[in-house]
Amino acid sequence: MTQSREEFEARLRKIGAERYHDLHSCHDLLHSGGCTPDQVRAWVINRYYYQHSIPMKDAAFMSRVEDPALRRAWRSRIEDHDGTDENEGGIRRWLRLAEAVGLDPDYVASRQGILPGTIFAVDAYVRYVREKTLLEAVASSLTELFAPKIHADRIKGLLKNYDFADDSALSYFRKRLTEAPKDVAFGLGWVLDHADTAEKQDAAAAALIFKTNVLWSQLDALWGAYVEPARIPPGAWIPGEGLLLQRAS
Amino acid sequence: MTQSREEFEARLRKIGAERYHDLHSCHDLLHSGGCTPDQVRAWVINRYYYQHSIPMKDAAFMSRVEDPALRRAWRSRIEDHDGTDENEGGIRRWLRLAEAVGLDPDYVASRQGILPGTIFAVDAYVRYVREKTLLEAVASSLTELFAPKIHADRIKGLLKNYDFADDSALSYFRKRLTEAPKDVAFGLGWVLDHADTAEKQDAAAAALIFKTNVLWSQLDALWGAYVEPARIPPGAWIPGEGLLLQRAS
Numbered sequence: 001m002t003q004s005r006e007e008f009e010a011r012l013r014k015i016g017a018e019r020y021h022d023l024h025s026c027h028d029l030l031h032s033g034g035c036t037p038d039q040v041r042a043w044v045i046n047r048y049y050y051q052h053s054i055p056m057k058d059a060a061f062m063s064r065v066e067d068p069a070l071r072r073a074w075r076s077r078i079e080d081h082d083g084t085d086e087n088e089g090g091i092r093r094w095l096r097l098a099e100a101v102g103l104d105p106d107y108v109a110s111r112q113g114i115l116p117g118t119i120f121a122v123d124a125y126v127r128y129v130r131e132k133t134l135l136e137a138v139a140s141s142l143t144e145l146f147a148p149k150i151h152a153d154r155i156k157g158l159l160k161n162y163d164f165a166d167d168s169a170l171s172y173f174r175k176r177l178t179e180a181p182k183d184v185a186f187g188l189g190w191v192l193d194h195a196d197t198a199e200k201q202d203a204a205a206a207a208l209i210f211k212t213n214v215l216w217s218q219l220d221a222l223w224g225a226y227v228e229p230a231r232i233p234p235g236a237w238i239p240g241e242g243l244l245l246q247r248a249s
Numbered sequence: 250m251t252q253s254r255e256e257f258e259a260r261l262r263k264i265g266a267e268r269y270h271d272l273h274s275c276h277d278l279l280h281s282g283g284c285t286p287d288q289v290r291a292w293v294i295n296r297y298y299y300q301h302s303i304p305m306k307d308a309a310f311m312s313r314v315e316d317p318a319l320r321r322a323w324r325s326r327i328e329d330h331d332g333t334d335e336n337e338g339g340i341r342r343w344l345r346l347a348e349a350v351g352l353d354p355d356y357v358a359s360r361q362g363i364l365p366g367t368i369f370a371v372d373a374y375v376r377y378v379r380e381k382t383l384l385e386a387v388a389s390s391l392t393e394l395f396a397p398k399i400h401a402d403r404i405k406g407l408l409k410n411y412d413f414a415d416d417s418a419l420s421y422f423r424k425r426l427t428e429a430p431k432d433v434a435f436g437l438g439w440v441l442d443h444a445d446t447a448e449k450q451d452a453a454a455a456a457l458i459f460k461t462n463v464l465w466s467q468l469d470a471l472w473g474a475y476v477e478p479a480r481i482p483p484g485a486w487i488p489g490e491g492l493l494l495q496r497a498s
Contacts, residue, residue, distance in 0.1 A: 213365035
């Protein structure tokens, strides 16, 4: 049976409450100061692959949208990540975080040493948006509903617990505090408007679950590789590689 | 510089020696009898997703091959997995293994509870074969060069260490001992014939590395979820679900 707009929004929010990656032990460890510098670096290196892929995901979405108004509304997501004349963009801000934790930003941008588990999960997201219905593609972006809280926790936890953390290093997260709510207000409204049958509501909910799996799986890969007992897969980043010091030498 | 046929074959074999998933701790645990029944079940459930996807991968390959002789040579892979009048096929044999370890084969075939990390890795393989060059697609199948040893070790280790193991339960692996060498002799010859420039050799080697990552990443996901300290992601199989006993009740 088709749910009311309110019931369906509550169903989507419940998915976040049960499955969003703020529940993963990895984030407790990171925000509480329990990560070693190398574990923070491994997170920065791997999460870069997600940052790198998001504008490609958004372009894949726009490549399938025939309505100029929808494309126009979506375009700011690419600008937010890739930058404009006035805004350096999320990818450059992420590389400033990389530098702050002692990594060579060129190394991080080269995408060497990324865990295969990260790549498979993120690529699955890009392909999902390229291949599924527009409704499913928009619904999969709604994890941003749950992002402001994790970004606020992260800014607070990193500032308190790590020497590298300052306003410049954390500017990515602070900027997302204003960008994500703007995007998600549009995305949520669009999904609530267009998921007008039980079947479409089920598809949209499944899309949001898929996306929570994409985020969770990245942390699983990171935890397995770099948290004790660490088991780094062949070819993945080994602590000591890609440091700023190596670049100077 | 283009390598000689012998040098290039040695390069491919070295990738296996360094990166094939027989080196993953998960296999030591499984073959030595160190897995609990539930850990064996988690492996059977997740590995089923790979079995389920392989004939789709081979069909994706054949859909792009214009040469009838190459399609004809490849077709037996689909028959080996999906079965023929005379041969029940690898997928049914895998479900017999599922039954032998106490799982409801209908539950396993339903693909519920599969780890997102398994799905992302296996789907990446199917898409790789659908999207990359034919040479890369064939080269990615060459992990079968290294399979006979792991299958022989597995038959020996499972028979020695687990009560469920008998000829019927293990028929999948025994059958692969003759199927895989036939497939790989063809695939290796084809790759050695067609990788006739340094660039193509690099691409074929990268394809084989990609495939070793697909296999390794599945075991990482399994280990993280089900080996102590187990951290089962939201929605994945929980021990006790999908058992044969539940079906009878």
